[in-house]
Amino acid sequence: MRTIKNLLFILTSLLFLLSCQQDFKEIVLFDYESDKELDQLYWSCHVLYSVSNDHATHGSKSLKLELFPSDYPGMIPVLAVKDWRDYREFCFDVYNPSEQVVQLWVRIDDRKNYPDSNDRYENKFVLKEGNNHISIPLESLITLGSNRHLDLAKIHRLFIYVHHPIKKTTLYVDYILLKKDG
């Protein structure tokens, strides 16, 4: 009986350790499960942020973005993790409730002082109606003009935005994470 108990204990411990290892394969940067997480955004004009019960892909809530007509409305989260060297992929989910496709841009800066367009990563993703999973291999983070690989040790800024929307656009963003290999 004692041996069985010991075996069960070892098995449970192993399962726990395995589950922990699974967790370490990714780091969730933002999950938007509470109103407090709204303070981890740089609020700016022409955008309304709120935590929503709709269209969550992880946990029970998502970030609702209401983007009003302007130049580049979007979201700039306050990055706590700036060293991305240990990861392979940057991912997030976006729900587009509109029947019309939305062109979503992702900009990543590895320099603090607002690098020019030829010295930053910027890419466009087409969002169809419903849920969209965006996955960006970190090895593809190359600047537009200078063809320079971003310095993954010094990621300064993430900007997810829509380019000059002519009418109000609503999106739901969730589960922003960095993934490791495997």
Add this chain to the structure above:
Amino acid sequence: MLALTIYGLWIEPNDVEIHQVSIHDSYFGGVLQNKVIVQITDLHIHTMGKREKKTLDILNSLNPDIVFVTGDYVKWDGDYRPALKFLSQLHARIGVWAVMGDYDYSSTRKSCTFCHEEGSGAPTRKHAVRFLKDSVDVVRFPNGVLRIEGMDGEGGNIFLSGKGIVSSDRKIPSIILSHSPLNFDLIQDDQNILMLAGDTHGGQVPLPGWLFGILGYKKNALYNQGLFEKGRKRMFVSRGIGTSHLPLRLFRTPEVVVFHFSPYDKL
């Protein structure tokens, strides 16, 4: 020493004075002559106390045509409500224009309440101050037009990093509101502009410029307080009203600045 400390901590910070400044310029003087133009800045309001009430009393006694407010209304990530209450009590015959300072963006979420009702995109009904964020207003007077520009260094457009209006083609002279005086260096020398700035608090205590430079306060080293001219561009840096870091002012009395514009040269 004790007397100086008591004076610097409790007396001078609450002793708001009026600072009269004359600007001689054919264009600004022609448009703004006989108008009461006032600047206040760097209020750093924690609560509606003695200093804030005195500032409002002075403003009311001046009965201004225009009030310009150049940022830093709150304490760092502090309560924004007292500042909003203060702004609700600002009045001027033509209007009140403002820009935000770095402290006002210490909580970007709360900073939205300067312009919007909480939790909505609707314009605020709490005050009538018009905030300029890298934008321009044009005001028509009987003798001409005044451009009022607001440079927003902190929460501005990420693509322009707050320099969006610097390169704009100014066909007529402008008054530029900027919290940071360092933005003066972004303006070409041949532009006929008057920049109104703050941020420095005049150092709060008198120190030589080189020492401010060593301490890392470039703005104080270059533009601590007063009027600066380079080419056709001019800037007035007010030492402001409130305090930050240390609640101390020594020979740097809080000030409400009143501008007198004249189209004639200095005698």
